[in-house]
Amino acid sequence: MTKPHAQNAISAITLAAALGAALSMTSAPVAAAEGANEHCYGVALKGKNDCKAGPGTTCAGTSKVDYQGNAWKSVPKGSCEKTASPTSPTGFGQLQEFKEKA
Amino acid sequence: MTLQAEFSAALLDAERLVPSGLIAWNGSNPDKRFAVYRNNVVTSLIDALADTFPVTLELVGDEFFRAMARVFVAQTLPRSPILAEYGDALPVFVENFPPAASVPYLADVARLEMLYLTAYHAADARPLDNAAFQSALADSAALPNARMRLHPSVGLLKSPYAVFSLWAAHQGAFGIGTVDPYRAEDVLVVRPRSDVEVMPLRSGAFYFLEQLADGASFGDSVMAVGEVQPDFDLVATLSDLIGVGAVIAINF
Numbered sequence: 001m002t003k004p005h006a007q008n009a010i011s012a013i014t015l016a017a018a019l020g021a022a023l024s025m026t027s028a029p030v031a032a033a034e035g036a037n038e039h040c041y042g043v044a045l046k047g048k049n050d051c052k053a054g055p056g057t058t059c060a061g062t063s064k065v066d067y068q069g070n071a072w073k074s075v076p077k078g079s080c081e082k083t084a085s086p087t088s089p090t091g092f093g094q095l096q097e098f099k100e101k102a
Numbered sequence: 103m104t105l106q107a108e109f110s111a112a113l114l115d116a117e118r119l120v121p122s123g124l125i126a127w128n129g130s131n132p133d134k135r136f137a138v139y140r141n142n143v144v145t146s147l148i149d150a151l152a153d154t155f156p157v158t159l160e161l162v163g164d165e166f167f168r169a170m171a172r173v174f175v176a177q178t179l180p181r182s183p184i185l186a187e188y189g190d191a192l193p194v195f196v197e198n199f200p201p202a203a204s205v206p207y208l209a210d211v212a213r214l215e216m217l218y219l220t221a222y223h224a225a226d227a228r229p230l231d232n233a234a235f236q237s238a239l240a241d242s243a244a245l246p247n248a249r250m251r252l253h254p255s256v257g258l259l260k261s262p263y264a265v266f267s268l269w270a271a272h273q274g275a276f277g278i279g280t281v282d283p284y285r286a287e288d289v290l291v292v293r294p295r296s297d298v299e300v301m302p303l304r305s306g307a308f309y310f311l312e313q314l315a316d317g318a319s320f321g322d323s324v325m326a327v328g329e330v331q332p333d334f335d336l337v338a339t340l341s342d343l344i345g346v347g348a349v350i351a352i353n354f
Contacts, residue, residue, distance in 0.1 A: 011321045016242035018324075022340035023235050037296045050296075074296045 040080030043093040044073040070097040207263035217257035224255035229347030246321025251351040255293040294347025306334030
């Protein structure tokens with residue numbers, strides 16, 4: 001382990017004070033369930049789905065048919081399961097992907 | 103030239119003859135069928151660019167944008183089947199497109215829009231929460247050597263033009279008439295959750311973020327900025343970054 005030299009030792013106090021002050025001014029975005037939106041499967045029209053980021057997943061504008069069960073759209077929280085989806089077994093959008101009914 | 107090369111060259115250049123030997127399945131005129139296909143290819147790529155660069159389009163108008171896009175398309179075939187990536191070369195093209203020279207900030211607005219799309223498709227990551235910041239603070243002696251990890255969707259743009267204000271005015275934030283396009287602005291683009299955030303950066307913050315992104319320690323980054331930008335406001339910048347969710351880890 002290296003010994004911090006004087007300049008770094010001063011910085012530690014400065015940095016901690018700055019970070020502390022910044023934290024008292026702002027709060028970090030709350031984790032997980034707080035977003036104003038939810039991912040809603042089965043409500044997007046053909047080609048109008050939003051992105052599902054990450055390797056090997058489908059992405060924005062790639063859905064092939066209207067109301068595709070494994071394509072999602074970002075919608076205001078709470079509205080998904082109230083949005084009609086003709087392909088959905090429940091008749092409404094779902095928070096998980098589903099297999100469209102025939 | 104192989105038939106395939108001839109075919110693709112003729113697709114993008116209406117002056118070229120249709121490759122010889124083509125026949126249509128229903129016996130109709132191959133020249134006409136090929137012209138329809140050529141038009142579909144070019145128009146779909148122009149449409150993709152119009153979707154990716156809506157503010158760039160608004161700044162110069164639909165007619166100009168489409169004419170410019172047509173020239174771009176003719177010299178730039180997609181290198182990947184992912185249309186969202188098509189257009190990453192447009193900003194450089196715009197910069198060197200003489201008819202657009204009277205709108206010098208156009209290329210940087212296009213850069214911002216490309217960063218927006220890139221952030222949108224970037225990997226998900228959870229921004230660091232308050233508790234994690236507080237526990238980092240508890241280990242304050244180690245802070246100078248700690249490394250802040252930025253969100254994988256973070257994109258940075260430094261511009262001699264008011265690129266953020268121009269973009270924001272087109273989102274309806276304020277009237278375009280109030281924007282002085284020749285004021286320099288730096289911008290941060292990040293997608294902490296489902297939506298992309300675009301944020302103007304304070305003096306020195308761009309350089310600070312560049313240092314962090316390069317893997318420099320917290321202490322070294324602050325010192326480096328202080329040398330080039332004495333008016334750098336560390337507290338306000340940290341507050342901005344924490345609030346927008348641009349930091350995902352502090353590694354000791």
